[in-house]
Amino acid sequence: MQNRLILLLLTVLVGSNAWAGEAPFFPAFTINATLSKGANAVVRSEETVFTVNSTKSATEKVRRVVTVLNEEGKRHARLVLPYDQLIKVDYIKVTGYDAVGKKAKTLKTSDIKDYSNTSDFSLYEDNRLKVADLTSDVYPYTIEIEYQTTSSNMLFYSGWTPLDAEKLAVERASFQVTMPANMPLRYLEQLVPEKVTIQQVGTQQTYKWQVKDLAPVEREPYGPSFFELVPRVRTAPATFEVQGYAGTSETWKSLGEWQNKLNAGRDVIPEATRQQIANMVKALPTQEEKIKAVYEFMQNKTRYVSIQLGIGGWQPFEATMVDSKGYGDCKALSNYTKSLLEAAGIKSYFALIDAGDNNRTMLPDFANMQFNHVILCVPTAKDTVWLECTSQMADMGYTGSSTGDRYSLLITPEGGKRVSTPRFTAKDNSQTRTVQVKLNAQGGGSGVAVTNYAGIQHEDRTGVLQNYKPEEQLKWLYKNTQIPAFEIKNFKLDKVKDQPKLKEELQLELPRLASVSGKRLFITPNLMNRWNSAPTLQETRTHEVVWNMSFHDVDSVEYEIPAGYRAESMPQPVKIASVFGEYQAQVQMKGNKLVYVRQLTMHKGRHAAAKYAELVNFLKQVSRADQQQVVLAAETT
Incomplete structure (x- = not known):
C-alpha cells in the first residue's frame, strides 16, 4: 500500500509539472519491475560511439544514464576513466537527478579528480585516472555521464558489454563503430540478441548493435564466469599503427610479426656479460643445467619493477639497460633472459600471456x-x-596458477604461434599430510602435523614464507589452519629447493579434541581437512558446471588413545566415485592407535548442466563422510 501511495505522489508531481519548464529526466518509478527486481542499478540508456579515423587514431564517445537503487549500486554513479600518453580525455560531463527526475547537481570540472595510476612496484608509469563521483546516500537517484576520449593506441579497439556487472539491468543500450570504407572491422559477437546492422554512408562504414530490456544475470553455483553469460561484442583492427610501428592483427602470426618489430635490436648484451655467461655454462653437461644456471644468474642480478612505457607498454627496454641497471618489467626481464640464453647457445622465445587466477x-x-x-x-x-x-x-x-594451464602467444622469428603452457594433473597439485596425536581421557591432546604441499597448493604458503615476518606467518597459519580448537606451539615452513613444493610442520595443542560423555569419548578422526558444505540442489540448472582446479589430498592421522579405552563404534570404510573426483576414507584400530586415512582427488573440467546434481550429491557424501565420528569407551573392571 505504501509503495502505491509513493507511486501516486510521484505521478502527481510529474503530471503537475512541479518544476516549470523542466521535464522529468528518467524518473525512477518508470522502471519496469521485471528489470528492477534483484537489481542494484538500472542502465536507462547508453550510447557508445567508436569512430576510427585512420590506422593511427580513433575517438570514443559515451553517454550513459543509470538509476542507482541502493547502496550496493553506488559504484555505477562513479566514473573511473584511465588515460595515458596515447589516450587523451577530451571532456567529462556528469549530472545528477533525484528520484522523480529533477536535476540535483552538475559536477564541475574542478570536482573531477585526477590521480596517478602508478602501482607501488612501478618505476616508470604514465597511467592516470580521471574520477568523477556524484554518488548520493538518498535512493533511488539517477546519474547522467558523458565523456569522450581520443586514442592513438590503435592496437586496441573498444569493446562492448552492456550488462557489465552482476545485479545490473539495462533498459536500452547501443554500440556503434564507424570505420573508413577501406578499413574493415573485425568483430566477434557473444550472446547478442540482434546481430549487427551494417550501413555504408559516403566514405564510411557503420556497424551497430543494440539491446533492450536486459534483466540482471545471476550466476549459478560452480558456473561459468559472469562475462561468459552476458551479451558482448569484441572488436579488433585488421591494420593498425602505434607510434610509427604499423602492423596487422588478422592472424596470430601477423600479430607476432608486429611484436618482432618492437623487439628488434633490443637483445644486445655487453660483451663482458656475454663472456661471463659463456664461461659459466661451458662445463655444464646438459641443456637443462645451462638454462638453470642462466635463470639463477638473472634472478640474482635483477629485480622486477613495473615500467608501463614504450609503444603502449609493449616494447621492452634494451637488454643493455637491464644489465647495467639491474631492474626491468616483465617485457624487459624476459628479453634480457632471452639474450643471456642466446649467449649460452640456447634458443628461447618471448611469450605473451594473460596472467592471473581468472584464467x-x-x-x-x-x-x-x-x-x-x-x-x-x-x-x-x-x-x-x-x-x-x-x-x-x-x-x-613452474608456471603455476598465474600462467599455467592456458594458451600463450609465442613470438617466433616467423611470427606468432598459439601454444599451451603446462597443464596440471591432480597429483601435480597435491597435499600430503601425516599427523601424530596423543589423546587424553579429558578429551584434549597434543600433536605434530607435517604437511607437504606441491604445485598450486604450495603457492600461498610460499608467498607467506617469502613475504611475511615470523609473527605475521603465525597469524596467517592460525587463520588458515582448519581445526575446531587449537594452539600452535611451534611451526616451521621450508621451501623445497628447485621444486614447487613446501613443507610445513606444526606442533599443536588440542584442548577440545574429543567430546566427553560419561565414560565415552566422541572424536572426529578427520582432524584438519574436512569438507563442511555442499551447494544447494537446484530444480533447474541453466549453465555448465565448472570445477576450476585439479588437486589430490592425502591425510593420515594417527591417534594414541588413552590407556583403558577401546573403540566402541567406528564408521565403515567409504569409497565414492564421480566424474568430478574420487574419495575414500577408512579408520582402523592398530593396538592402542586409532589410524585414519583419507584421500580426495578432484579433476578440473566443464560439464553439462545436467551434471550439477551429481556434483551436489558427491560433495554431500564427502561432507558426511568427513564428519563421521569414532566412539571410544573406557573399559570397566
Whole structure:
C-alpha cells in the first residue's frame, strides 16, 4: 500500500509539472519491475560511439544514464576513466537527478579528480585516472555521464558489454563503430540478441548493435564466469599503427610479426656479460643445467619493477639497460633472459600471456592483443621449459596458477604461434599430510602435523614464507589452519629447493579434541581437512558446471588413545566415485592407535548442466563422510 501511495505522489508531481519548464529526466518509478527486481542499478540508456579515423587514431564517445537503487549500486554513479600518453580525455560531463527526475547537481570540472595510476612496484608509469563521483546516500537517484576520449593506441579497439556487472539491468543500450570504407572491422559477437546492422554512408562504414530490456544475470553455483553469460561484442583492427610501428592483427602470426618489430635490436648484451655467461655454462653437461644456471644468474642480478612505457607498454627496454641497471618489467626481464640464453647457445622465445587466477580463454579464432604479461619459453630436446622472469624466488619451469594451464602467444622469428603452457594433473597439485596425536581421557591432546604441499597448493604458503615476518606467518597459519580448537606451539615452513613444493610442520595443542560423555569419548578422526558444505540442489540448472582446479589430498592421522579405552563404534570404510573426483576414507584400530586415512582427488573440467546434481550429491557424501565420528569407551573392571 505504501509503495502505491509513493507511486501516486510521484505521478502527481510529474503530471503537475512541479518544476516549470523542466521535464522529468528518467524518473525512477518508470522502471519496469521485471528489470528492477534483484537489481542494484538500472542502465536507462547508453550510447557508445567508436569512430576510427585512420590506422593511427580513433575517438570514443559515451553517454550513459543509470538509476542507482541502493547502496550496493553506488559504484555505477562513479566514473573511473584511465588515460595515458596515447589516450587523451577530451571532456567529462556528469549530472545528477533525484528520484522523480529533477536535476540535483552538475559536477564541475574542478570536482573531477585526477590521480596517478602508478602501482607501488612501478618505476616508470604514465597511467592516470580521471574520477568523477556524484554518488548520493538518498535512493533511488539517477546519474547522467558523458565523456569522450581520443586514442592513438590503435592496437586496441573498444569493446562492448552492456550488462557489465552482476545485479545490473539495462533498459536500452547501443554500440556503434564507424570505420573508413577501406578499413574493415573485425568483430566477434557473444550472446547478442540482434546481430549487427551494417550501413555504408559516403566514405564510411557503420556497424551497430543494440539491446533492450536486459534483466540482471545471476550466476549459478560452480558456473561459468559472469562475462561468459552476458551479451558482448569484441572488436579488433585488421591494420593498425602505434607510434610509427604499423602492423596487422588478422592472424596470430601477423600479430607476432608486429611484436618482432618492437623487439628488434633490443637483445644486445655487453660483451663482458656475454663472456661471463659463456664461461659459466661451458662445463655444464646438459641443456637443462645451462638454462638453470642462466635463470639463477638473472634472478640474482635483477629485480622486477613495473615500467608501463614504450609503444603502449609493449616494447621492452634494451637488454643493455637491464644489465647495467639491474631492474626491468616483465617485457624487459624476459628479453634480457632471452639474450643471456642466446649467449649460452640456447634458443628461447618471448611469450605473451594473460596472467592471473581468472584464467580467461585465449580466443583461438579471433586474433587480438588479449594479454597482460610476458614470460619466456625455452624448447629443449626433452621438454619445454617456461621461465617466469619477474620473480627472484620462482622455480625454473613452474608456471603455476598465474600462467599455467592456458594458451600463450609465442613470438617466433616467423611470427606468432598459439601454444599451451603446462597443464596440471591432480597429483601435480597435491597435499600430503601425516599427523601424530596423543589423546587424553579429558578429551584434549597434543600433536605434530607435517604437511607437504606441491604445485598450486604450495603457492600461498610460499608467498607467506617469502613475504611475511615470523609473527605475521603465525597469524596467517592460525587463520588458515582448519581445526575446531587449537594452539600452535611451534611451526616451521621450508621451501623445497628447485621444486614447487613446501613443507610445513606444526606442533599443536588440542584442548577440545574429543567430546566427553560419561565414560565415552566422541572424536572426529578427520582432524584438519574436512569438507563442511555442499551447494544447494537446484530444480533447474541453466549453465555448465565448472570445477576450476585439479588437486589430490592425502591425510593420515594417527591417534594414541588413552590407556583403558577401546573403540566402541567406528564408521565403515567409504569409497565414492564421480566424474568430478574420487574419495575414500577408512579408520582402523592398530593396538592402542586409532589410524585414519583419507584421500580426495578432484579433476578440473566443464560439464553439462545436467551434471550439477551429481556434483551436489558427491560433495554431500564427502561432507558426511568427513564428519563421521569414532566412539571410544573406557573399559570397566
